[in-house]
Amino acid sequence: MSGEERPERHGQAVGEVARRVWTESMYAAARPWPGIRVLVDRSLPLARLSGITRPDVWLAAVAPSAALWRWYGVQEVRYPAFARRYEHELREPVRAAGLRRLHGLACGGPLILQTAVTPIHLSHARVLARHLRVGASGGLREEGGEAACRLGEVCPDCGRHAETSGATTCAYCHASMVG
Numbered sequence: 001m002s003g004e005e006r007p008e009r010h011g012q013a014v015g016e017v018a019r020r021v022w023t024e025s026m027y028a029a030a031r032p033w034p035g036i037r038v039l040v041d042r043s044l045p046l047a048r049l050s051g052i053t054r055p056d057v058w059l060a061a062v063a064p065s066a067a068l069w070r071w072y073g074v075q076e077v078r079y080p081a082f083a084r085r086y087e088h089e090l091r092e093p094v095r096a097a098g099l100r101r102l103h104g105l106a107c108g109g110p111l112i113l114q115t116a117v118t119p120i121h122l123s124h125a126r127v128l129a130r131h132l133r134v135g136a137s138g139g140l141r142e143e144g145g146e147a148a149c150r151l152g153e154v155c156p157d158c159g160r161h162a163e164t165s166g167a168t169t170c171a172y173c174h175a176s177m178v179g
Contacts, residue, residue, distance in 0.1 A: 055114050
């Protein structure tokens, strides 16, 4: 398996936003794909810092727990169970906030999820990409409504939706909502 996973076409419901999401190894040659590169690992791959593809954003909050990683050990036979357990972890408040931030970034255009996990087809980035490609957060959103992108109403720092339309600062973390 190469260090990349090309996006796939998925069926979408009426009103659902199509999202272009790739997964990519930190160590793969940079592809000319347009979009934002987001490192979704818990730590930076410092051991091989030279020659890596640099991320635009590092979002460690969406990485699986250390306990889950220890149990999984990137063993192919455990991947289906790992994916289910990881999806359950994504419901925890900090990871759910990170997932909302990824959804906000995906609404703005193509997204490349980077990881140092090899082989990439056994990484947590695949689970995240599946969530983002279909445009639904699997019940992880705190609000109801359509899966429509409201990028201008999402805080770029914490990923929460603005309480009022046209807000210039986030009511939760006080970050600037202006662009």
